[in-house]
Amino acid sequence: MRYFISDLSKYVGERVELKGWVYNYRSSGKIKFLQLRDGTGICQCIFFKGECDENAFEIFKDITQETSVKVTGVVREEPRSPGGYELGAETLEIIAPSVDYPITPKEHGTDYLMNHRHLWIRSKRQHAILRVRSEIVSAIRSFFDGNGFTLTDAPIFTPSACEGTSTLFETQYFDEKAYLSQSGQLYMEATAAAFGKTYCFGPTFRAEKSKTRRHLIEFWMVEPEVAFNDLYDNMELAEQFVEYVVQRTITNRAEELKTLERDVSKLEVIKGPFPRIHYEEAAQMVKKENPDFIIGDDFGGTDETIISSKFDKPVFVHHYPTAVKAFYMKEEPSDPKYSLSVDMLATEGYGELIGGGQREENIEVLKKKIAEHGLNEEDFKWYLDVRRYGSFPHSGFGLGVERTVAWICGIPHIRETIPFPRLYGRNYP
Amino acid sequence: MRYFISDLSKYVGERVELKGWVYNYRSSGKIKFLQLRDGTGICQCIFFKGECDENAFEIFKDITQETSVKVTGVVREEPRSPGGYELGAETLEIIAPSVDYPITPKEHGTDYLMNHRHLWIRSKRQHAILRVRSEIVSAIRSFFDGNGFTLTDAPIFTPSACEGTSTLFETQYFDEKAYLSQSGQLYMEATAAAFGKTYCFGPTFRAEKSKTRRHLIEFWMVEPEVAFNDLYDNMELAEQFVEYVVQRTITNRAEELKTLERDVSKLEVIKGPFPRIHYEEAAQMVKKENPDFIIGDDFGGTDETIISSKFDKPVFVHHYPTAVKAFYMKEEPSDPKYSLSVDMLATEGYGELIGGGQREENIEVLKKKIAEHGLNEEDFKWYLDVRRYGSFPHSGFGLGVERTVAWICGIPHIRETIPFPRLYGRNYP
Numbered sequence: 001m002r003y004f005i006s007d008l009s010k011y012v013g014e015r016v017e018l019k020g021w022v023y024n025y026r027s028s029g030k031i032k033f034l035q036l037r038d039g040t041g042i043c044q045c046i047f048f049k050g051e052c053d054e055n056a057f058e059i060f061k062d063i064t065q066e067t068s069v070k071v072t073g074v075v076r077e078e079p080r081s082p083g084g085y086e087l088g089a090e091t092l093e094i095i096a097p098s099v100d101y102p103i104t105p106k107e108h109g110t111d112y113l114m115n116h117r118h119l120w121i122r123s124k125r126q127h128a129i130l131r132v133r134s135e136i137v138s139a140i141r142s143f144f145d146g147n148g149f150t151l152t153d154a155p156i157f158t159p160s161a162c163e164g165t166s167t168l169f170e171t172q173y174f175d176e177k178a179y180l181s182q183s184g185q186l187y188m189e190a191t192a193a194a195f196g197k198t199y200c201f202g203p204t205f206r207a208e209k210s211k212t213r214r215h216l217i218e219f220w221m222v223e224p225e226v227a228f229n230d231l232y233d234n235m236e237l238a239e240q241f242v243e244y245v246v247q248r249t250i251t252n253r254a255e256e257l258k259t260l261e262r263d264v265s266k267l268e269v270i271k272g273p274f275p276r277i278h279y280e281e282a283a284q285m286v287k288k289e290n291p292d293f294i295i296g297d298d299f300g301g302t303d304e305t306i307i308s309s310k311f312d313k314p315v316f317v318h319h320y321p322t323a324v325k326a327f328y329m330k331e332e333p334s335d336p337k338y339s340l341s342v343d344m345l346a347t348e349g350y351g352e353l354i355g356g357g358q359r360e361e362n363i364e365v366l367k368k369k370i371a372e373h374g375l376n377e378e379d380f381k382w383y384l385d386v387r388r389y390g391s392f393p394h395s396g397f398g399l400g401v402e403r404t405v406a407w408i409c410g411i412p413h414i415r416e417t418i419p420f421p422r423l424y425g426r427n428y429p
Numbered sequence: 430m431r432y433f434i435s436d437l438s439k440y441v442g443e444r445v446e447l448k449g450w451v452y453n454y455r456s457s458g459k460i461k462f463l464q465l466r467d468g469t470g471i472c473q474c475i476f477f478k479g480e481c482d483e484n485a486f487e488i489f490k491d492i493t494q495e496t497s498v499k500v501t502g503v504v505r506e507e508p509r510s511p512g513g514y515e516l517g518a519e520t521l522e523i524i525a526p527s528v529d530y531p532i533t534p535k536e537h538g539t540d541y542l543m544n545h546r547h548l549w550i551r552s553k554r555q556h557a558i559l560r561v562r563s564e565i566v567s568a569i570r571s572f573f574d575g576n577g578f579t580l581t582d583a584p585i586f587t588p589s590a591c592e593g594t595s596t597l598f599e600t601q602y603f604d605e606k607a608y609l610s611q612s613g614q615l616y617m618e619a620t621a622a623a624f625g626k627t628y629c630f631g632p633t634f635r636a637e638k639s640k641t642r643r644h645l646i647e648f649w650m651v652e653p654e655v656a657f658n659d660l661y662d663n664m665e666l667a668e669q670f671v672e673y674v675v676q677r678t679i680t681n682r683a684e685e686l687k688t689l690e691r692d693v694s695k696l697e698v699i700k701g702p703f704p705r706i707h708y709e710e711a712a713q714m715v716k717k718e719n720p721d722f723i724i725g726d727d728f729g730g731t732d733e734t735i736i737s738s739k740f741d742k743p744v745f746v747h748h749y750p751t752a753v754k755a756f757y758m759k760e761e762p763s764d765p766k767y768s769l770s771v772d773m774l775a776t777e778g779y780g781e782l783i784g785g786g787q788r789e790e791n792i793e794v795l796k797k798k799i800a801e802h803g804l805n806e807e808d809f810k811w812y813l814d815v816r817r818y819g820s821f822p823h824s825g826f827g828l829g830v831e832r833t834v835a836w837i838c839g840i841p842h843i844r845e846t847i848p849f850p851r852l853y854g855r856n857y858p
Contacts, residue, residue, distance in 0.1 A: 004625065019821070022819075039627075040625050066819040068820060096790070096820035099817075101818050118814060126623075130579065130623075131624075138570065138574045145563075145567045150563045151567070152563070153848055156632050157856050158856075159857045159858075169600045170601070171598045172599070173598075173856050174853060176856065190550070194551040195556070195559070196469050217602075218586055220582065227449075389528075389548065390526075390527040393524075419584075422584055424603060428811070429588075429616075
């Protein structure tokens with residue numbers, strides 16, 4: 001029988017054996033305290049002289065931070081304890097030592113911590129962030145699985161550098177070149193015709209030589225695509241989706257968000273409907289506070305912050321100028337200067353959470369756009385087939401997992417939102 | 430209001446609008462039949478002259494396989510119909526044509542179908558397989574999420590070619606080289622110390638120049654790792670896990686497995702306990718039928734089939750010779766010739782489903798093994814830290830998703846188990 005700290009409430013009054021690592025410890029005369037960490041929680045183990053095994057005090061002298069140990073004792077309720085339970089400890093056994101553990105309670109530089117990421121994740125704060133991440137990923141998948149979507153994984157290896165090689169990772173794929181996927185969207189358009197509602201969810205790669213708080217080289221993205229959905233259906237789906245993910249996460253990870261000192265009241269209000277504004281309206285907002293902004297351009301990070309600061313819910317900005325969006329974005333039929341595109345900007349200055357829109361379904365228009373963008377039609381042969389055989393209006397979007405984690409956790413830098421971040425200049429550990 | 434074919438049972442007697450693609454059609458005097466496919470199911474739409482819109486018969490003349498259409502009509506129960514419902518059709522509208530659809534009911538060669546994979550997935554059989562895949566992925570995640578595991582995604586980019594470059598994909602990662610992950614295991618050993626029970630689930634890559642029924646270049650793998658689990662705990666976990674995935678899939682995807690003509694009785698019995706045999710016992714079994722087999726060697730595909738054919742449940746083979754397993758496998762303390770490794774072989778000749786075991790936790794032994802395997806200790810610096818600071822016994826395994834899909838679907842070739850397969854010589858579409 002294996003006992004975990006997260007389950008202690010079930011064993012009050014019972015003798016259990018816990019295995020884990022020493023998170024903290026102190027002595028006070030005839031009483032010794034050991035905070036035991038087992039990955040599922042932290043439990044205070046109290047050794048009283050005379051009540052515990054007589055060797056325990058001797059063994060206690062050898063423990064250090066992160067020593068792996070086995071402790072037995074009786075579970076009791078203790079409202080003052082973190083988690084609400086503690087262990088009246090009886091025996092202590094050292095499994096393996098930990099000499100000069102590199103991460104101490106003192107401050108360490110970021111680079112040092114990133115070099116010790118494999119150990120840093122044991123700390124309370126990193127543990128909490130990654131537990132939130134795990135819940136967010138689970139909520140994302142539950143939402144789509146529960147709403148009739150079929151998961152259709154997009155390939156990572158793709159045959160052509162459709163939109164230029166500047167931010168693409170390239171590899172030798174036997175006798176040819178292959179490129180690592182930056183988005184599964186084009187593939188989802190094909191699978192939407194087969195399954196109606198589809199999504200992919202996997203790592204994507206961008207070789208960007210930028211060191212910002214918002215960028216990772218390797219990041220996870222979920223991309224739903226729905227046949228016969230238009231721009232407005234797409235916004236409705238995105239709204240329901242983000243509400244679900246946020247609300248489920250703050251319910252299931254309340255403790256972790258408390259550890260992170262997240263002001264959850266700012267997340268409790270993330271419920272539909274979300275405000276929707278036309279690009280022109282957003283551009284006017286930006287222009288007022290950033291006079292250098294040129295109406296017609298795409299928004300930069302600070303521009304997004306200007307827009308989102310006006311709202312306490314995520315805001316949809318739709319109908320971006322056709323000129324700033326990708327070739328596959330459908331033009332607004334009543335005014336082709338604008339596209340049926342939409343971004344969702346997070347609250348609190350966290351920037352773009354979602355990018356998407358309605359795709360061009362007319363094969364002739366699409367061919368023209370491919371040529372206009374200087375792309376090679378031959379590279380899009382299979383993609384054009386989706387229009388050649390029973391074309392259909394369709395829409396979808398992509399949501400970046402790491403930005404969502406940063407937003408929900410309320411942390412400033414994306415590098416802490418993934419177990420082993422890959423950044424410009426960092427591919428270790 | 431959007432109606433889907435999978436939901437028709439809710440709308441009996443009601444007028445609905447369906448959007449999708451023509452799967453099949455035929456005329457018979459004053460009655461016309463259209464099988465409509467919308468990705469969630471197929472619905473027979475029946476047009477009676479005099480009862481439907483007068484234009485419908487005229488429009489019907491223009492439909493072809495995979496034309497996208499909108500059909501309105503009244504839902505009725507019809508036990509003889511696939512799905513149990515049909516549409517008393519009223520109007521028909523063509524959304525977009527489909528001229529000379531490349532995949533017809535006649536036989537096509539494999540290469541032709543693979544070149545048209547983006548369309549082939551619309552066919553009944555491929556649709557069923559990928560629906561099963563989606564369910565299997567969901568079941569895998571539910572099992573771990575529901576059993577206290579934390580998802581800790583392993584990185585795809587890894588800094589060193591730890592075990593040689595022969596089957597590794599390499600890419601230029603800014604100023605250095607990076608290699609695409611073949612397994613997240615080493616990373617999971619570090620996260621197990623932080624979260625107790627962890628798993629990763631993502632794509633992995635092997636540059637193998639082999640064209641077998643069982644190999645993909647890009648495949649998805651789930652890898653759990655549990656702190657303080659030994660070899661036997663590991664088998665128990667694997668057993669519960671595989672039982673859960675199989676039983677949930679045959680329940681939730683009964684219709685798709687029927688489409689695939691899968692003999693589900695062979696899967697209904699996949700319930701623990703699974704037989705467990707020592708390598709030596711397995712080797713004797715093989716030797717009897719394959720006299721060329723050398724005891725002490727690893728098993729090949731045909732050897733695995735010999736072993737698994739003796740059982741109607743998956744079989745664990747444990748304690749492989751240390752010499753044929755990776756450097757991190759712990760040796761059996763009572764006889765270091767054997768390792769605390771375990772593979773699970775599927776029934777019906779589907780080969781290895783799971784590979785795993787207990788990891789070496791002694792840093793000195795591990796350093797010796799790294800040297801013996803001709804590896805560079807420097808490459809394992811962070812990995813050795815997991816032993817340096819509070820080492821702990823731990824075990825885990827990896828399960829390949831595509832082999833599991835092939836097995837549960839009962840299909841001979843792995844290339845149909847993933848939406849866009851990557852094979853030796855194939856990186857398209």
